[in-house]
Amino acid sequence: LKNFDKESFLKKYNIENCLILLQVMRLTAIKKPHIFLELIKKLVQKEKKIKLVLIGGGELEQDLKRLFIKANLLEFVLFLGPIYDENELAKWFAVSNIFVVPTCIGLSAHHSFCYGLPVVTDNSRKNQASEFDILKDRWNCLLYKEGCIDSFCEKILELKNDIELYNELSHNCISTIKDTHSLENKAINFLQSIEQTFN
Numbered sequence: 001l002k003n004f005d006k007e008s009f010l011k012k013y014n015i016e017n018c019l020i021l022l023q024v025m026r027l028t029a030i031k032k033p034h035i036f037l038e039l040i041k042k043l044v045q046k047e048k049k050i051k052l053v054l055i056g057g058g059e060l061e062q063d064l065k066r067l068f069i070k071a072n073l074l075e076f077v078l079f080l081g082p083i084y085d086e087n088e089l090a091k092w093f094a095v096s097n098i099f100v101v102p103t104c105i106g107l108s109a110h111h112s113f114c115y116g117l118p119v120v121t122d123n124s125r126k127n128q129a130s131e132f133d134i135l136k137d138r139w140n141c142l143l144y145k146e147g148c149i150d151s152f153c154e155k156i157l158e159l160k161n162d163i164e165l166y167n168e169l170s171h172n173c174i175s176t177i178k179d180t181h182s183l184e185n186k187a188i189n190f191l192q193s194i195e196q197t198f199n
Contacts, residue, residue, distance in 0.1 A: 001090055009091055013078065018051040019160055022096035022117070024089060025108050027058035030127070034060070035102035035149070037067050040076050042153040047160070052077045052100070053092060093117055098159055103127040103146070109134055113177045118169040120155045122146045138165075140172040 010016045027033045036052060043050055054064075054077065061079065068074045083089055099112035101121040106129045112119055113134070119141040122128070127146070137143040142159060144151040159166050 001087075001094055004091060004094065006095060010095060013051075015051045015078075015095075018049045019047055019098075019156075020096040021050070021052045021098050021100045021156065022055070022092055022112075023053070023100055023108075024055040024083075024092070024111060025101070025106065026056045027054065027060040027064060029060065030104050032102040032104070032127075033058075033064055034067065035152070036064070036077075036100075037071060037073070038149045039100075039102075039152050039156075040068075040073050041071065042149055043156065044073070044076060046153075046157060050076055053080065053096065054078065055080045055083050055089070055092065057082045090115070098156060100156065102152075104129050105135070106131050110177060113140065113173040116170040116174045118142070118159060118166060118173060120144060120152065120159065122152070134176055136172075136176075138169075140169055140176050142169070 007016075010018075023033075023036075025031060033054075036054075040050070040052060054061075061081070065074070065079055068077050083092075093112065093115035096117060099108070099117045099119045101108060101119065103122045103124050104127050105119065105121045109119060109121075109131045119135065121132075121135070121141065121143065122145070123137070123143040124146040125132075135141045135143065142155040144155045159169070
């Protein structure tokens with residue numbers, strides 16, 4: 001990001017010195033976004049300076065917002081709606097600490113890894129999408145126990161408090177995309193699959 005004033009950006013959204021949790025995807029039932037409500041309830045008991053940034057619309061956006069208002073927790077969440085400008089998204093990836101997805105992470109795994117942003121998501125083989133295969137627990141992400149809010153909370157706080165682990169995961173996120181799951185490698189694998197089909 002050229003000429004990006006990080007301090008001004010953080011000040012604009014009043015999120016200086018916050019632990020910033022980011023999700024960029026539609027708020028739909030398959031993603032189980034309502035888990036965020038219970039997560040924030042748990043997290044704010046241990047970490048007051050926290051902000052969950054939700055980028056993306058979806059049929060559950062307004063319902064989720066109402067639930068946060070009802071629980072008096074809206075101050076800990078930013079609902080930004082859909083953002084399609086990669087330059088604008090890059091700013092959020094640059095200032096965020098952890099990419100959080102309750103389940104079914106999809107292509108967002110690749111997106112966050114491109115920015116070296118470690119992921120916390122669940123270990124569900126039933127609910128996760130095929131992109132889950134690029135995730136390796138404690139190598140480029142932390143996986144929480146499916147359905148366990150305490151586990152979700154613990155993994156986030158572990159990344160916050162263990163800078164050595166955080167840096168290692170961040171480095172490996174970029175390595176995953178650059179060395180293993182690059183566009184070039186995907187094209188090669190695709191061509192090999194076609195060749196095997198017709199041979």
